């Protein structure tokens with residue numbers, strides 16, 4: 430079994446496995462060349478190209494896992510919540526959800542194997558092209574993070590519209606979270622059927638919530654998604670921004686908890702307990718530091734994990750477009766060498 434899948438199961442490995450969130454992206458000249466010909470959404474919807482950019486970081490960097498090239502927002506299309514990517518401002522929702530009649534108009538079943546069949550095609554093509562010992566991670570956005578895009582209409586700083594709905598119309602909020610969660614569960618299961626070896630739920634913006642709001646307004650829906658997945662498939666539960674949520678995220682589900690750089694990895698792991706694996710958590714900006722400093726900072730993360738089985742090395746969030754490929758390769762090599770046992 431691959432080092433990545435073993436680590437997800439907290440089994441000992443010959444080295445600490447590493448992959449990088451957003452390992453396929455604009456920091457790579459090859460990716461930029463493909464993007465000069467097709468739009469981002471076209472790229473997601475072209476299985477041959479999506480498989481090519483998914484496999485590239487494996488050959489280019491030597492990472493221990495691939496993650497399917499797609500986006501958390503694609504699921505909004507079959508839900509009937511249209512979106513587009515504008516040139517400079519990122520994603521934009523065509524019809525933001527603001528009141529209960531907007532929630533009523535959202536689809537209650539998406540049939541992901543059909544409506545998102547291009548993602549399943551990308552998974553099959555990627556599996557056919559990947560080395561046999563490199564697992565493929567499928568993924569979806571978590572319901573809070575997706576709801577925040579659907580309600581705000583794009584990225585947000587303070588989540589005013591999202592929290593306003595949560596606090597003032599809990600019925601509409603729950604109805605929306607239920608529809609999103611059903612779609613996400615269907616979508617992740619379809620990716621597993623298509624060949625994904627593990628899955629990750631991205632709750633990138635959940636850190637905007639207090640622990641009690643997380644427990645009341647979010648955790649039950651997230652738990653439903655993890656409960657719907659086959660038990661033999663590792664599931665990574667990733668969130669950023671608010672370390673106080675990690676114990677509650679663990680309680681909601683996941684074989685692996687993905688953490689950001691704002692916490693000490695070892696301390697957080699001890700707090701969560703040794704019945705869960707951990708992923709993280711180098712500050713992504715470390716990749717802009719000189720190589721010696723980058724190595725020192727990566728070593729701090731490895732030292733913090735103390736070689737305990739169940740650590741998957743990653744950044745605390747995605748790699749920035751400003752980073753040099755050579756730096757990312759140096760990080761992967763360093764983690765492999767420094768953790769060899």
Ligand code: CP3
Pocket residue numbers: 449450451452453454455464469496497498499500501502519520568584631633747
């Ligand atoms: O990690 C990988 O290599 C797999 C592909 C992947 C992408 N997006 C490709 C992408 C994954 C796993 C995602 C997840 C995603 N998408 C998240 C959760 C992770 C995170 O970063 O917090 C979120 C919040 C999104 C939504 C999204 N997609 C935004 C806000 C943006 C615009 C900002 C930006 O970085 O450009 C995207 C676009 C996007 N998704 C790009 C890529 C490679 C850049 C698009 C381009 O080529 O111009």
